[in-house]
Amino acid sequence: xxxxxxxxxxPPYLFVKIEEKKAQLLKDGVxxxxxxxxxxxxxxxxxIFDKMxxxxxxxxxxxxxxxxxxFSFRQAVANWYKKRFNVTLDPATEVCALIGxxxxxxxxxxxxxDPGDIALIPDPSYPVYKICTTLAGGEPYxxxxxxxxxxxADLANIPKDIIKKAKLLYVNYPNNPTGAVxxxxxxxxCVKFCQENNILLVSDLAYSEMGYDGYFPHSIxxxxxxxxxxxxxxxxxKTYNMTGWRIxxxxxxxxxxxxxxxxxxxIDSGAFKAIQMAGAAALTGxxxxxxxxxxxxAERRNxxxxxxxxxxxxxxxxxxxxxxxxxxxxxETSASFTEKLLEKCGILVVxxxxxxxxxxxxxRFAITLPKERIAExxxxxxxxxxxx
Ligand SMILES: Cc1ncc(COP(=O)(O)O)c(C=O)c1O
Numbered sequence: 001x002x003x004x005x006x007x008x009x010x011p012p013y014l015f016v017k018i019e020e021k022k023a024q025l026l027k028d029g030v031x032x033x034x035x036x037x038x039x040x041x042x043x044x045x046x047x048i049f050d051k052m053x054x055x056x057x058x059x060x061x062x063x064x065x066x067x068x069x070x071f072s073f074r075q076a077v078a079n080w081y082k083k084r085f086n087v088t089l090d091p092a093t094e095v096c097a098l099i100g101x102x103x104x105x106x107x108x109x110x111x112x113x114d115p116g117d118i119a120l121i122p123d124p125s126y127p128v129y130k131i132c133t134t135l136a137g138g139e140p141y142x143x144x145x146x147x148x149x150x151x152x153a154d155l156a157n158i159p160k161d162i163i164k165k166a167k168l169l170y171v172n173y174p175n176n177p178t179g180a181v182x183x184x185x186x187x188x189x190c191v192k193f194c195q196e197n198n199i200l201l202v203s204d205l206a207y208s209e210m211g212y213d214g215y216f217p218h219s220i221x222x223x224x225x226x227x228x229x230x231x232x233x234x235x236x237x238k239t240y241n242m243t244g245w246r247i248x249x250x251x252x253x254x255x256x257x258x259x260x261x262x263x264x265x266x267i268d269s270g271a272f273k274a275i276q277m278a279g280a281a282a283l284t285g286x287x288x289x290x291x292x293x294x295x296x297x298a299e300r301r302n303x304x305x306x307x308x309x310x311x312x313x314x315x316x317x318x319x320x321x322x323x324x325x326x327x328x329x330x331x332e333t334s335a336s337f338t339e340k341l342l343e344k345c346g347i348l349v350v351x352x353x354x355x356x357x358x359x360x361x362x363x364r365f366a367i368t369l370p371k372e373r374i375a376e377x378x379x380x381x382x383x384x385x386x387x388x
Contacts, residue, residue, distance in 0.1 A: 069097020124355030179318030307378030313388030
């Protein structure tokens with residue numbers, strides 16, 4: 001079978017390998033404590049299910065949706081953005097429904113990247129940015145995120161010839177995998193950089209609702225003038241424990257939204273209408289479920305952070321996301337430490353190097369498991385003599 005050269009350029013998706021590894025361990029009878037994929041273990045709130053049940057049997061629920069999304073869903077998104085960020089969006093032209101934000105992020109480069117074009121991509125980062133830039137024939141230019149720069153890409157040091165060829169700049173705060181956040185000053189710098197250099201700013205805001213200790217993340221669209229240069233991706237996956245439902249949205253610059261919708265309309269036919277209606281119910285319904293979730297995640301974060309720091313690991317306590325970006329002991333690499341945790345303790349984490357070369361020296365913990373299990377993991381680390 002002759003496959004495309006394109007396929008040679010991309011690795012198997014990070015989590016496919018991790019899921020395979022976990023399946024093998026479970027088969028071998030290992031009681032795995034899984035800090036791997038960031039998939040909430042908490043249930044989707046009942047009122048969202050109720051809406052789904054209510055609309056499921058209506059005749060139109062089973063018909064083709066439009067790839068840009070039902071107007072009622074787009075209106076719900078616009079209302080939610082107004083309420084949450086005080087950002088005004090026109091649901092007709094500035095909102096597009098997505099089959100999960102991964103779908104939109106994956107399709108975007110097809111609308112903006114020609115062979116030889118550059119996308120400025122943080123490293124480490126959510127793998128889709130880099131992989132889908134490559135699939136579109138573009139070249140990722142990586143912007144290291146390090147403890148030294150507070151995990152904020154240094155835009156001032158990008159060479160001029162690279163900026164000239166750049167079409168996209170990806171920004172993701174609160175950040176996966178580092179858990180870092182960005183203040184409005186930094187986000188304003190990103191907007192200015194894109195305005196000055198005619199670059200589309202791609203903001204991935206998947207974790208905006210997961211803030212702790214009174215911290216509420218910002219949308220880049222809050223910054224005056226940002227809409228001229230920004231497309232923002234969001235998702236109901238993490239906010240409402242809906243990862244498997246596959247529903248998200250792209251919002252912002254109408255030209256960018258229209259370009260994405262053109263790609264989508266030729267490839268997919270949109271998200272299942274009943275899911276869009278349930279998604280609208282999530283956005284317009286009671287929001288106390290979000291605060292309840294965050295209370296649980298904050299407690300889990302405290303148990304893991306206190307446990308790891310008591311073992312000598314040194315890192316900043318994240319203010320947002322359900323990730324912890326933990327430096328590995330000096331003698332280890334990301335991969336060797338991941339291996340060690342699995343073999344000695346039955347603990348599954350993700351090697352930081354899987355998110356890009358600047359992720360080397362770290363592992364990522366996702367706190368998508370009960371605090372009792374997290375405490376058990378700390379106990380196993382102690383017993384195995386593992387220290388930071
Ligand atoms: C940074 C980031 N963006 C986007 C996504 C995609 O989320 P979804 O496709 O479920 O909306 C994820 C999922 O983990 C993520 O971590």
